Amino acid sequence: MNSHPWHSHLMTGHWYSHLPVPLQDSLLGIARVRRLSAGHRLFKRGDPPCGLYAVLEGAVRVGAVNEQGKEALLSVIEAPHWFGEICLFDGQPRTHDAVAVGQCTLLHLPQAALLALLEEQPVHWRQLALLMSHKLRLTFINLEQLSLMPAPARVAHRLLMIAEGYGEIEATRQVLQLPQEQLALMLSLSRQTTNQILKDLQSQGILHLGYGEIEILDIERLRGLSAT
Template sequence: MDMQVWRSRLESGQWFSHLPVHLQDSLLAAARVRRLSSGQLLFKRGDPPCGLYAVLEGSVRIGAVSEQGKEALLSLVESPHWFGEISLFDGQPRTHDAFGVGQCTLLHIPQAALLALLDEQPVYWRQVALLMSHKLRLTFVSLEQLSLMPAPARLAHRLLMIAEGYGEFDPPRRVLQLPQEQLASMLSLSRQTTNQILKDLQGQGILGLSYGEIEILNLEKLRATCQI
């Protein structure tokens, strides 16, 4: 597919669409398209930095597995989100594992090419910092919710965040391709607790549930649930 087609997809996202045109052009000129099959590893915790990625199709699962084999799912990165910027700043190894979910298409800007661009135009570091600061804000929000919110409110808020693409989508999506076990892992809840909350929301006419899919039927009532 032509790079300009991917460009239009990336421009639907807040971060890329607000970049200076010259920086957009430079990123696309350095980029290469990479495809992952479902479950294929992109990088694992401890791997050396390999650059910046954007999801074009499908999604990427970011998480970690303990020595006991328990998996923590931090996020599902979907189009048109970018990820991988932390190792760009500090040059340290990857902090988590990244796997393709379904057939996944990524845009990859190699570390060396990106650092060369930023050395040539240091003013662009601020743009990359904005990408990381947005995620840092979301992390603080999630930590606060984990400490203060009851489980139903946390679940409702996370569904809203996913529906809104963590600030990328307006209006929010109504149908989320999200298995219940993945949602449970994101929220550090048991699958049983997650299933019960979802069924309660379904009973109130707020959500519709089907295999691997959650449909938001009443957006305002879901927002109200976040305030419980």
């Protein structure tokens, strides 16, 4: 049994728990724990590759802000998700900013050490490719929805995806720590539109809205709305 203090925590995630045990051990062998305070930037767009990360506690916002101050929010990454793998494959600069949401604890696999491990055991590249291909599938789904789905269905579907950890966790979460403004940014909707949709869902008894959080009361009805 792996004695690393974060091993059991990482085993709650689909990707890591399905890795061959020797690879799990090798990854933890080169890993370093990093702690970030709220608002601390892990990396910014254009930075050189710095390796692979897993969120252990807290969350990381991934997005970008243009010269006019408008923000594009791609995702809020929570435990036990891994991120940063694109630069591992192409060696190109970071595509977006990554900023800590509240106090955040990360596991960091430095780029050079991880590449050395994969050069020694190239069979494991496939496991990293699976991590990236899962996110690529989600991206295609989101792009399709942006073009074809009405706003209420997009809101319902994204809430479901977040509750289910984007396929990374087994149990569906009922309470989401999710400010409405954050949800609006992720869906490229106005805050007013998002707020109205959420209020409609609350009036139907599907959700309960709290301060900075959304509680799902009827997961099956929400699933039905996401399919329309």
